[in-house]
Amino acid sequence: MNRSPDLNRRRTIRDVATAAGVSISTASNALNDTGRINAETRERVRRIAKEIGFRPNAAARSLLGGRSHTVGIITNDTYGRLVLPMTAGVSEVLLEAGVSVFLCPTNNDPRLAHLHLEALLDKQVDGLIFTATRLDLEPPPALADLPIPIVHAFSEGPPERVSFVPDDAQGAELAVRHLLACGHRRIVHVTGEENYVVAHRRAQAYRALVSPEARVMFGEWTEEWGREAVEILFAGDGEKPGALFCGSDEIARGVIDALRDRRIRVPDDVAVIGFDNWEVVARQTRPPLSSIDMELKTIGRRAGEAVLALCRGETVPPGINRIACRLVPRDSCGRADHD
């Protein structure tokens, strides 16, 4: 039983005003630095507000201003390895602006996605960030005509919206150029499922740089496929590849393990480069894996800045923004001649 029920009640601006012996509006002005106010009064009000632990009620503010200072981020990623870095970026940017982020993991379940969306709209979120780990995944149709700004991160939205995605082509180029700079020739590209848009985009960039007929092996995004690919490539006694550009770090890990099993030295006999720069994987292969980082946090930050601007009513040029990838050289490619 509480001795005084009011002790646990949240402090309102009324409490502040009463305690400071001023009117509510003066208190409000003092706290928000609006209107004309006596410096002394302002300080007193502020001191008292702090003393009694006053926190402005966001609901009331939101009701008044029409903005809730919240955005939702809808994601299908169960696993988190892609989403969390992005969310961290988003959150970082929005935090400064006093905007909080609702995380809505849909686990690829449209029903969940829908429920979350409803909940977000009820909470009057100012904006939405839509994230999908598979670029070929369609955003829920309900997203089509919403009264609030929507930004796509790591997923390509319709042309009239703002999207931020990794620049897969540039990333692939980075990988291939690095292999070339390290003196490797006869590059083969071992990548994931053919029906992934990114797999194609990367393969295309790779071919543009190497040769239109350069070998691309589509398979799965797994270590197992990496190992299998090595079996296929190194089984016969034809000419062997000098370098393997892998579509993911997991594939690269499988590749490196299989090469090791065959006593083929990396990078001396064959160079390997990955894609994702997933540190738990890339740092633990033997040798540590050079890889392409998709700068997920930057994507998150950019997406955050975009919703923020949109929420403020500013206009942001629509379209797909491709964020440059970054080469992270470790030891699996040897040394580059230059830069």
Added chain:
Amino acid sequence: MNRSPDLNRRRTIRDVATAAGVSISTASNALNDTGRINAETRERVRRIAKEIGFRPNAAARSLLGGRSHTVGIITNDTYGRLVLPMTAGVSEVLLEAGVSVFLCPTNNDPRLAHLHLEALLDKQVDGLIFTATRLDLEPPPALADLPIPIVHAFSEGPPERVSFVPDDAQGAELAVRHLLACGHRRIVHVTGEENYVVAHRRAQAYRALVSPEARVMFGEWTEEWGREAVEILFAGDGEKPGALFCGSDEIARGVIDALRDRRIRVPDDVAVIGFDNWEVVARQTRPPLSSIDMELKTIGRRAGEAVLALCRGETVPPGINRIACRLVPRDSCGRADHD
């Protein structure tokens, strides 16, 4: 330029009332099934509400009811592999109750944690879930006396609060018993840093089951340490272990790789079991790794249920709740005699 600015305005209950030709309070009653109301009127109001796309404004509701139907989850996990499954669990439970979740990644930065906390309090969250990936990490002191319920997930809060953590001792027992059931003896425990509470708890349970002097090798939570441990264990020509109980799947992966390098067969010569059931790792080792799953989603769900109850004013017995781990047998231990 909008032809009609009102077209983009959010629909209010007033719009519904006007369109239905009833008063605001009747509309409210119709929508919420409160008060006495003519069935026909109710249906009409509801139909119209749906037609014009009315969504009740959560801010207004919150202002009235004192509850915001939001909770915050504060986490230090940058990486996501632990937090996302938990958050998914939390979210799943809260979604049904119409409560949304603010995700606050602090990246281990106390300043960020503090800012997030402020933002959450300003938004009048009904409750808080505190999550840390390292059990030895202190929650921010600001958490000490807050006017709202706080639940700890994957982190042990003070005794007067509600916490949900994996039952590490039971998990370790599960692992050891499985190894024994598969007929393995001379078990060694290769685990992570000695200053992690969990490492100790697991080691203790292991020793209680095997022998008080059973060998425990503390090191790091990395593959590299797993490989190193194998070097140490199998280098000389003393008696070799028959099974390795590893403190994490990453360690186990290092162990398996090193054993493979030494042409020691798993599980025939040496059995290996991991901890975490981190699928990307456990499913890709050769052979696939048997492991202990910490049921993170369940932890999240339980934590979600707890905040929910607390927010409703119900009482939840305080203290540490240890959630049972689950054995996930794959191929690295052989076959158990029984069960």
Added chain:
DNA sequence: GTGAAAGCGCTAACAT
């Protein structure tokens, strides 16, 4: 069965 009115906590015109 329905409507009028008060009020949740706050801000912003408008008086004073």
Added chain:
DNA sequence: ATGTTAGCGCTTTCAC
């Protein structure tokens, strides 16, 4: 420089 007042969208007595 400060106070008064209206009102954001909604729920909830309480009249009718």
